[in-house]
Amino acid sequence: MGDLLGVAVLGAGHIGADHIRRLDQVVSGARVAAVADPDTARAKEAAAGIEGVSVHAEAEAALDAAGVAAVLIASPDPAHEEALLAAYARGLPVLCEKPLVPDSAGALRVLEAEARLGRRLTQTGFMRRYDAEYRQLKSLLDSGRLGRPLMLHCTHRNVSSPPGFTSAMLVSSSVSHEIDAARWLLGQEVTAVTVLRPRSSAYAPAGLLDPQFVLFETSAGTLVDVEVFVNCGFGYQVRCEAVCEAGSARIGDGHTMVVTAEGGAREEVPQDYLVRFADAYDREMQAWVDATRQGRVTGPGAWDGYVASAVAEAGVRALESGHRTTVELAARPELYAGVDR
Amino acid sequence: MGDLLGVAVLGAGHIGADHIRRLDQVVSGARVAAVADPDTARAKEAAAGIEGVSVHAEAEAALDAAGVAAVLIASPDPAHEEALLAAYARGLPVLCEKPLVPDSAGALRVLEAEARLGRRLTQTGFMRRYDAEYRQLKSLLDSGRLGRPLMLHCTHRNVSSPPGFTSAMLVSSSVSHEIDAARWLLGQEVTAVTVLRPRSSAYAPAGLLDPQFVLFETSAGTLVDVEVFVNCGFGYQVRCEAVCEAGSARIGDGHTMVVTAEGGAREEVPQDYLVRFADAYDREMQAWVDATRQGRVTGPGAWDGYVASAVAEAGVRALESGHRTTVELAARPELYAGVDR
Amino acid sequence: MGDLLGVAVLGAGHIGADHIRRLDQVVSGARVAAVADPDTARAKEAAAGIEGVSVHAEAEAALDAAGVAAVLIASPDPAHEEALLAAYARGLPVLCEKPLVPDSAGALRVLEAEARLGRRLTQTGFMRRYDAEYRQLKSLLDSGRLGRPLMLHCTHRNVSSPPGFTSAMLVSSSVSHEIDAARWLLGQEVTAVTVLRPRSSAYAPAGLLDPQFVLFETSAGTLVDVEVFVNCGFGYQVRCEAVCEAGSARIGDGHTMVVTAEGGAREEVPQDYLVRFADAYDREMQAWVDATRQGRVTGPGAWDGYVASAVAEAGVRALESGHRTTVELAARPELYAGVDR
Amino acid sequence: MGDLLGVAVLGAGHIGADHIRRLDQVVSGARVAAVADPDTARAKEAAAGIEGVSVHAEAEAALDAAGVAAVLIASPDPAHEEALLAAYARGLPVLCEKPLVPDSAGALRVLEAEARLGRRLTQTGFMRRYDAEYRQLKSLLDSGRLGRPLMLHCTHRNVSSPPGFTSAMLVSSSVSHEIDAARWLLGQEVTAVTVLRPRSSAYAPAGLLDPQFVLFETSAGTLVDVEVFVNCGFGYQVRCEAVCEAGSARIGDGHTMVVTAEGGAREEVPQDYLVRFADAYDREMQAWVDATRQGRVTGPGAWDGYVASAVAEAGVRALESGHRTTVELAARPELYAGVDR
Known part of the structure; x- marks a missing residue:
């Protein structure tokens, strides 16, 4: 061997x-x-x-x-x-x-x-491109059964943020997964970013803007919104709903065991990305x-890594300025022609 | 007026x-x-x-x-x-x-x-004949879309039993609702009853056989099983799954609000029949x-009340004898001709 | 009598x-x-x-x-x-x-x-203030169990829009329900509106901007987003998720009967508001x-009716201008003191 | 290497x-x-x-x-x-x-x-002992959080049976998985079997008794019921609900993607055991x-294989006789001491 x-x-x-x-x-x-x-x-x-x-x-x-x-x-x-x-x-x-x-x-x-x-x-x-639920969603979108996607509603929640986590990192680190997932699911590039600041949770470290609500516009006019909330307290929760012309599809609420006890029916939420995304x-x-x-x-590939960085940087500028910020990308080398589906 | x-x-x-x-x-x-x-x-x-x-x-x-x-x-x-x-x-x-x-x-x-x-x-x-979920289920069964019903799996759970509640009353009082519901949903009469005794919960009063598992056979060969558990501790839960030739339909897990907190997603279970069946x-x-x-x-009508009593009595005999017990009904007066659908 | x-x-x-x-x-x-x-x-x-x-x-x-x-x-x-x-x-x-x-x-x-x-x-x-699910959600928010609300994610979908329905009416007519519901659930006034325009569905009448994505900011900094999509094709669907400091709660996915047939488990979605909100x-x-x-x-009361109109008008201006638009309210007469909870 | x-x-x-x-x-x-x-x-x-x-x-x-x-x-x-x-x-x-x-x-x-x-x-x-959901359920039962298990309600459904599948094989082949799963989940031996025969589906091959309803009693008095239905038409569905003294837990309804389209919200049901149990x-x-x-x-181990065969044989006898049939096991060799948990 x-x-x-x-x-x-x-x-x-x-x-x-x-x-x-x-x-x-x-x-x-x-x-x-x-x-x-x-x-x-x-x-x-x-x-x-x-x-x-x-x-x-x-x-x-x-x-x-x-x-x-x-x-x-x-x-x-x-x-x-x-x-x-x-x-x-x-x-x-x-x-x-x-x-x-x-x-x-x-x-x-x-x-x-x-x-x-x-x-x-x-x-x-x-x-995430290798997660069974994301692949199922992408396969459905690619099939065209639901028509064209018009919006993606995303949720990205962590139990708590590690020490030193900054307001900019909610966009540049956490949301970078949604940046790539949205590009991959839609086969479209991100063209502009806006970051909104709801009031912050009392459970977030002082000064951290958490949660944030990030809006991406794409080359084909699809709108992507992401709630990023890294001190939500209850679990690691990643959801995505694709709203299309002929139906919507949602992943991330999947459960495997329902326990009914003490006055309620309960499904466990994983506490960690290594658990949720182990497979x-x-x-x-x-x-x-x-x-x-x-x-x-x-x-x-490297192009996808570059684009995620560029969009995240635009996102951080949007967070700091409070304004919608367009995304400028370098010319794509021939080697990376075609959106990777 | x-x-x-x-x-x-x-x-x-x-x-x-x-x-x-x-x-x-x-x-x-x-x-x-x-x-x-x-x-x-x-x-x-x-x-x-x-x-x-x-x-x-x-x-x-x-x-x-x-x-x-x-x-x-x-x-x-x-x-x-x-x-x-x-x-x-x-x-x-x-x-x-x-x-x-x-x-x-x-x-x-x-x-x-x-x-x-x-x-x-x-x-x-x-x-229960007036409950929205039961009516929805009956309407589906009557439509024939799922073919003929072959089995009903029923659950009847209470938080705790009132003082003086006897083992026979699990059948004669609690399950009498399922007796009528099954007859009404299926449009069939009950012909035999068997009552099985799983080990009893430590939270049931001493000597009370709780839970019990009751099996009804009907005139058309449909099998109805009922878990009755009157000290389940966590809520009042009534469910019914109809297994048909071309599909199954389930009621009683309906929820209205999902709360995600403390590591789990939770749906409330009502604590009382007056809450569950208020409408x-x-x-x-x-x-x-x-x-x-x-x-x-x-x-x-009165015929339905009579049949429920007769079936429940056969059930109590089945519980006491440990054997399958057939149900004997009086001739149905002309006034009550036809199963009431 | x-x-x-x-x-x-x-x-x-x-x-x-x-x-x-x-x-x-x-x-x-x-x-x-x-x-x-x-x-x-x-x-x-x-x-x-x-x-x-x-x-x-x-x-x-x-x-x-x-x-x-x-x-x-x-x-x-x-x-x-x-x-x-x-x-x-x-x-x-x-x-x-x-x-x-x-x-x-x-x-x-x-x-x-x-x-x-x-x-x-x-x-x-x-x-909606009388809908069982909304009341359950409000009761939970008022209890303080989940901490302060930070965001509301709302969905308002109709099968199809009636003739003559304009882009402005998505805000002024459809979303007016969310305006009141958000004010009531949160006990806060709306202070600014932004309306985003995802690409429109091919199934919407020509020229109608559908769906739209409406963002409300409130006096306490809570962010409210509303997907309004009046030609979604599949049903009448109203959902609301309140994201709070210590958990989130979601209504509008409630189901009463699950039918498993033909390769899938299916819950009906009501087709009409008179069905969904009959109670x-x-x-x-x-x-x-x-x-x-x-x-x-x-x-x-009348104050709530007035505010809904004023916010909706700001929303229509936001839709037309493409910009965030602040909401200006008249002074509240003494008769209407206090937010109605 | x-x-x-x-x-x-x-x-x-x-x-x-x-x-x-x-x-x-x-x-x-x-x-x-x-x-x-x-x-x-x-x-x-x-x-x-x-x-x-x-x-x-x-x-x-x-x-x-x-x-x-x-x-x-x-x-x-x-x-x-x-x-x-x-x-x-x-x-x-x-x-x-x-x-x-x-x-x-x-x-x-x-x-x-x-x-x-x-x-x-x-x-x-x-x-099944290696399936993530079954392991989650076993882990919960072993934790004692829900008290002692009193009943297991199991469902085993296939789209259709292969040619030559006999009534006895519903017990000896299909249900043998539930026999082992029940023993493993409960840490108890099966002591008696009863097989009930609901009316058969018109979609089952002529003469095949399908569905069947199998009841197992265990050494500790837990009651296990299994609906086995090998021509259910809609999918491969394996579920298990453990009813315990302080709560119940259910697996097998897990979903990963919910698609809302055409008047309903739909979750796919796998069509095959190789899909459902691939992991x-x-x-x-x-x-x-x-x-x-x-x-x-x-x-x-070999002991578990032997017991499954012995229980299945008793099940086939119970099916044929229509009576409750006790299970007789050989003495367990020292090598296999202790129930394998």
Whole structure:
């Protein structure tokens, strides 16, 4: 079985360690060949018990390690650009956790570097495209059974925000998932953003504008609204309703068990994205491994990562100015022609 | 407006007082003309503030009071037979709370008395026939869209049983509603009963067999199962699923508000039958008033009251013997020809 | 029973005839004493079979008819102002279908006339305040269990729009219900409106901007969004989700029967507001009759009717300009102090 | 990566081919080392494209093939016994599709053979134990939050039955899943069975008793009822409601997408068990591979396979006699002490 895909994982923190476990135990056809983290103790712990893995402090050393044929980037966001360029220099296929690069200027540099290679190496980690419910919704929209989509109503709620989470990050970090999901579901680009500020919850940290209500306009005139509320207290809840000309379809209220007790019927709401989207992460990585072993690149690419950054930046400007803000995108290189459906 | 229907209400206890309020304030076309209760203080309190009402200790005095044109019987079950015969003697239309008469022998005497009159005067208080959900289900079954019904799965749950509630009363009192509902929904008679005894809940009073699982066979071979659980703790829950040849239909899980908080999405379950079936009671009484003012009798009649008693008695025998017990019914008088749909 | 409330009904069209039936057959404590409609044939037809009713071509003649003690206005919107002033001149309590007066200037004249009387005579026909689900939601919000409300997400969908329905009427007619419901649920005034225009459905009449997405800001900073879509094709659907600091609550997805057949589980969606809100109409009118017989006025009043008109007018301006538009209200007369909860 | 578990798959039919695909593409840590099927063309087709696999006509040849360290039995039911004994003779761990052996006498022989080995080699393919909803329900029951379970209401519906499906097979084949699930959920043995026969659907093949209603009593007095309906027409639907002392919990109505169109809100019902339980099959096989690589055996074992056969046989006798039939089990060998939770 010499053809197992040897993967170098950059970053052994929360999600990095989870991805190492996933590659080792869940995904077929791949093995963890190298792990890099400046905190080598953490890297060693994440790699413990995996046969034939090497551990490194430097990302580039991991890329050059024996048996490495692909790269998974789960390092802190600011390290993504350098890691991507290093992978491109070696011709290694990459699965890069979102955001591709935190700022759109950096994302554009990455994009152009890949475009110069003349072939795609990058899959960006928008794992909602691999969630069963989102795929079901997209399949329905693509079928045309409900006519054209006119509006998307989205909800993105977290139990509580981590320390240091800023008002801008509700748009740039949380809503970036909805940016990609909306583009993918609709096959349309986002053209303008408005951010409204309802009164803030008393349970949000002082000064944090939470919740926010974000409005996206698309190239085809579809209106996308997103409630983002990162201190909602009760659970991790991601919903999407597509309102079309001949019907509407809703995902995200799915339940698996109804418990009737103490005067009410109750469905559990997951508390965490790793729970809600566990299967999507599994499927995403399996899809990447399968495609990579066949020499192909599928799924959201560098262009999608760049657009998400650019729209999020416009969103942050809209939040700060209080005004509708148009989105300006660079010309799309030939390599990324066509909206990825 | 001299044609408001003057009603004598017999019994001013829990449900009697509620019906007096209903006739006075909710139902149009009727007025409370007389109230009878051996506890005249209770009768006076229930009649307080109603114009033109007389209060009596004796039921017959109320029937003879000025302005009385119809009778509502809400007195204790053992008093029903005498009250019904007194109403018949005066030719007064009657709405009689269930059970018509607690034992089937007495119910049969009442039935034969009405049959001798040669016209129907009696509506029996099976108010589920007036519940919007049950009507929706019956209308669907009658439409034939789902083919013939093969099974009914029923649930009848109460928060807790009142003092003095016996194992036999789970069948004779609680399940009597399902007996009538099944006959009405299916248009079939019940032919045999079996009662199974799951282990009892630790929250049921000592010695009470609760829950029970009751199986009815019908004349057309439809199987009806009823979970009756009168100390379920969490609410008053009545459900019915009709399994048909071409689909199934379920009522009783209907919700009106979903609250998401504290890690779950929750729907309230009503705690009481007066809450769950408030509209059914209103509609039942309005239907009775409307029909009576037009000189008609509609809805479940004395025959239905008799059958419910007879089936319940067979059920109690089945509970006690542990065996399947067949149901024997008297010949149906011509007056009650045809199953009431 | 001389104290049945004699009601003059102005207007015997679609909703007028339905209200006449409701007063005659559903609501207790009232009777239809007079009916007025310029089309007296229509008035006679609606009044047929009602004892002691008189029929008139002129509204004022009906107000002066024998036995009239209260007025129900169901005439065309432009006739409301004159009818209200005529009722005030006679000191008659009024239940006036929404809108109170179509334009806010007229509504203000009516309001000031009632204020000069020094007592309230008017209940405005915002019947959602009487809907069981809305009341359940309001009761939950008032309890404080979920903390302060931060956002309301509303949906208002109709199967199809009637002939002559204009883009402005989506705001001024359809959304006026949400305007009142939001004010009532929140106990807050609306301070600004923005109307967004998603691409229009191919199934909407040519030129009609349908759907629209309307945003209301309130005095306390709560954000209210309303999807209004009057040619959605599939049903009449009214939903409201209140997002609060400690949880969210949603109404309008309530179902009563689930049918599983042909590869799916299906719940019916009502096709018409008279079906969806039948009970609310019943309860509204009963509440009005009960209060009127006791010499009281409850429920939404002339102030609420005026505010709804003023907000709707701002909404139409926002639709036309494409900009956020602030709402300017007249000073509230002492008579209407306090938000009506 | 020499430690990938080499698996011999016996049987390359419908489910065998699906399991070969699963082992090859979905499950990590394993590879298909050999495939056996009397129809070697079919075996070759199922093995096509898999590196290092050998194809055989005889099961024993596959067990002896190079690289085989474990066996997956997906051959026709009557071949199971011989295959199991051959695996035991070689000390190979086995995952055996249900039924372990179709008749309880044969199952007992297998069981005793394994007991003589003194260690467990067998996992039986009751994959519901690996379904996320069933696990959620079991976890809730085990937590004790709802008190002791009193009843299980189960539904097992198929779109249509395959050719040759007999009345006895509704019990012995379809309901065998509920037999194992009930034992596992409750931690109790089944002690008696009764089978009731509602009238049959006109859409069932002539002579087939479909639906049936099966009642199981357990060692602790819990009552389990199962509606089995294999020609329900609308979908594959598996539900389970556990009624406990302090609440009830229901699985199997879970939905992921609600589509509102054409007058109703609709959730899809899967048409096939491979769709409904795809994840459970994946998880089952992964669990087996993981345990086997670690030299352990987990999950349902030969004892569970034997008991399911014995209970199903009693069920068939109950169906044929029309009477309650007690279940007699052989003494449980020490190796299988304790109910497997």
